[in-house]
Amino acid sequence: MNGTKEIKRTDDGFPPRLRPLFGCPERLFVRGRTEALTRQPLVAVVGTRRMTNYGEAVIRRFVPTWVRHGIGIVSGLALGTDAAVHLATLEAGGLTVGILGSGVDSESVTPRTNSRLAERIVSSGGALASEYPCGTQPQPYHFPVRNRIVAGLTLATVVIEAPIKSGALITAKFALDFGLEVFAVPGPVTTETSRGTNWLISQGAHPLLEPEGLLKVLDIDEIPTVQTPPPNGRAGTLLDIVRLESISPDELAERSGLDVGQVLVALSELEIAGLISRTGDRFGAN
Secondary structure, eight states: OTTEEEEETTSTTSOTTTTTSTTOOSEEEEEEOGGGGTSSOEEEEEOOSSOOHHHHHHHHHHHHHHHHTTOEEEEOOOTTHHHHHHHHHHHTTOOEEEEOSSOSSTTTOSSGGGHHHHHHHHHTTOEEEESSOTTOOOOTTHHHHHHHHHHHTSSEEEEOSOOSSSHHHHHHHHHHHTTOEEEEOOOOTTOHHHHHHHHHHHTTOEEOSSHHHHHHHTTOOOOOOOOOOOOOHHHHHHHHHHTTSOBOHHHHHHHHOOOHHHHHHHHHHHHHTTSEEEETTEEEEO
16 A cells, blocks of 8 residues: 555544544544655645746745744645645755645556656655545645645635636635635736635635745744845846836747746746836836
């Protein structure tokens, strides 16, 4: 069973945050370090499978700060936001937990494109967990149900991007039902993937504009940061060009030799960092 452990609700190793919740699973199957499910603090970070460049840039900016403050990150190993969250956590040297709607054995992990990521999570000291035994293939109804575990394991749920009808909003609802904190990243009102997060904020979720906002609400002491170095790599190259003139993404792609997708990701990072701003379809340096 690939080193899978079964933990019953009555066992000492069962996550204590789950035990008193309505709908608590009677058992969990865990591959990796079972302690990863009980360490504190844990925060759920979720969002749409159709992640945008904006969502990816937010993840790259926020997650490393939370990891540096000792926060473990829980998500669902789905395509899009979940995968990006797990990957950003690993790249920052953090601990991450994937909650699955299938068995946790390597033959059952889905989507198959995330199989290598799943192995990295386990080998890095994190864990994969599910209420379904090894060999269980995912069913559509498994995913909404597993979201209660994603929310219940953690102190708070962060929604990066989500349309109105999405699994991420189901996770947020579970968190609210459990009396836990919910954060949402605001986005353009014209963007479908921000409609759900903007709606959550209108209903009372904490608007998350900077990663430190979560630390303050959860009363996690901030670690002083060193001066942020200038961006390098793609972002640094594009910033040098934008400082010369206001320019569009297509023009930047032509000038830099990057493809438009790479340009948009880097521009999102620079915009979130406050180094550039957008006017219409053009970007200029601040």
